[in-house]
Amino acid sequence: MRIQVRFFAALRERVGISERAISVPENTTVAQVWALVVEDKSLPDNVLAAKNMEYVDTATPVAEGDEIAFFPPVTGGAP
């Protein structure tokens, strides 16, 4: 099945990928998506993951057409 994978901010720069469409087998988890795309680096503890724009645990399975995003701790708002 096809899914879309996105990276943001410092993680996007480190991984060198902004957005990529990939094919994954059934029952692939979010953590396995990371491993498929970012082959040479293990998933850092502080990386946050979202599925279709909602926060998820990295053990969550993905489905056809999902958008999976990985990003570092958020730093919005004000002083």
Place this chain on the structure above:
Amino acid sequence: MTVEILDSAFDPWHYLAEYRNKGAQRSGQFGATAVFVGTMRDFNQDEPVQGMVLEHYPGMTEGHLEKISREAVRRWDLIDSLIVHRVGELLPGEPIVLVAVWSAHRQAAFEASRYLMEELKSKAPFWKKEQLEAGARWVERNTPG
């Protein structure tokens, strides 16, 4: 309940005046208005900051801000809420965020505006990259309240 992401500089006081002019809050209904404005500083971690780029996750950011706005309305008796947040390139002194809450009494307005700011900071997908004299650096974590 309004959420807006802006990619260019804005004046929060002008924005608030315009927002009221649109009749977003029914006149006479609210007794309390709490307003929080966050502004970019020219110093962070003992270093002068020349500028900043704010990145966000379009779609998820708005979705999250709408979710915390709905939660605030569920927890407190609010008449209306407003969150405006900048993205893109910012200079020191420019407003980053505007949060405003309208309610009948002050307690709900104070508590809900604090709640919205803290939830925004801890969960909404925004990332700051500071421009220093020596180069750019990503802000790695937010400062506590």
